Amino acid sequence: MKTYRKELHFNLPTRRGYVNITQQVQTCINESGIKEGLVLVNPMHITASVFINDDESGLHQDFEKWLEKLAPEKPHSQYRHNGFEDNADAHLKRQVMGREVVAAITDGKLDFGTWEQIFYGEYDGKRTKRVLVKIIGE
Ligand code: ZN
DSSP, X not given: OEEEEEEEEEXXXXXXXXXXXXXXXXXXXXXXXXXXXXXXXXXXXXXXXXXXXXXXXXXXXXXXXXXXXXXXXXXXXXXXXXXXXXXXXXHHHHHHHOSOEEEEEETTEEOOOTTOEEEEEESSOXXXXXXXXXXXXX
């Protein structure tokens, strides 16, 4: 069995945002030389998500509106976590959007349905964060 590990770096200029990382993950698969296996992608942080959904800007605005209803950023004082920080909402948003993605690799490609795309979801940006890509297979 072969293994591959890489860290991707993201530094979004805004507090919240989404980045389609499907091509970057496919590049990792290409570099790994693995044709049949699994790829795990997860942020190495607790205020960001990696998830699969549609690359459609209306949907991304819907995520923003929905998450702000569930866990509004402000007022910061509404959260017990915000004693020394202001990112309680980011921890909560990440919790509902999920930590990681595991996807099948078949014949050297992400084995996806038509509309599946991998996203990095940022909820407390303006700083560099790491995303782990781990691939196993042969
Ligand atoms: Zn925090």
